[in-house]
Amino acid sequence: MNITIVAGARPNFIKIAPIIKAIEAAHTAGNQINYRLVHTGQHYDKNLSDTFFEELNIPQPHANLEVKSGSQAIQTAAIMVAFEKELEQHPCDLVLVVGDVNSTMACAIVAKKMHIKVAHVEAGIRSGDMEMPEEINRIVTDSITDYFFTTSTTAGENLLKYGADKNHIHFVGNVMIDTLLGNLDRIKKPDFWEAFRLEKDNYVILTLHRPSNVDEEQSLVKLLQGIDNMCEGKKVIFPIHPRTKAILGEQNLNLKNILFTEPQGYLNFMYLIKNAFAVITDSGGISEETTVLKIPCFTMRTTTERPETQTIGTNTLVGVKLENLASAYTSFLKNGPRDSGIPELWDGRASVRIVEILLRK
16 A cells, blocks of 8 residues: 655644654554655744654655645645646555645545545544634545544544544544654753743743734734733743744833743643643644643633543633633632543554554555
């Protein structure tokens, strides 16, 4: 079996790393399975892309489509054109896509139109929010997928509602957690740890990147000032996305607690998460990692495609209003972290299960 694996953005790199390791192990054991890694170039900043290949020991891609940024339509179209040429030159038996970025949907469409089967890792997750570009990507990808690999039973139930064949749905666990558990002994302090006088539990991690939170300058400024006041007594480490940094410009925000840093590599960022007092984010993936690491997480969104991080894990969905975040954070300070657990099959072996299933196809 020849598999083309697609990666385009930071979350994809984290998810493909253990899958590649599992394929290589299966090949070494004598199984007829090979892969070709295609990087679409959707994330092309070194700290958002190349660093992850180096840190997670992912082999250099066999091809980089170098599509870079653009509007949703421009980027998606560029990926499709380039990926079609890639598959024409390097045919395969299966295209494996992960997550829900533009690269995921675009490459799935191209593969199906070329009569190549598609496997979707992290299939079936749904937020119910059609204003999220990722939700559209998920629905379109799953509508043409042949093999669904899910992180939860809820994701499988979602797929059944959409008419997926139950025999093609495989509950395997979470490949993001494979990477986390496989690298916990390698995480390391960022360079600014001593300079910022960081210690375990004396800081909060902040990440913001969704348009609803960062695209309007004055709203973003008010949000940052509110979080700065709310976290009095704790440092707030904010690895700022290049686009968010450009929106803020050079203005002086007079922040007492928030400390800006460049985007962090995986090993540095996981060290920060593991030792944080709490995390404030609008990311879905981070709520999975904080759940396993038992770190309280406050997600500034009105919906989540990962409900198990709330019902079982450490995540609290607080909406997009500062006052709701402040209320939840104050309750946490008063009452401490709530009881939490780790979702089923988030045990570090999801990638092995995926490869075992593919070898039976």
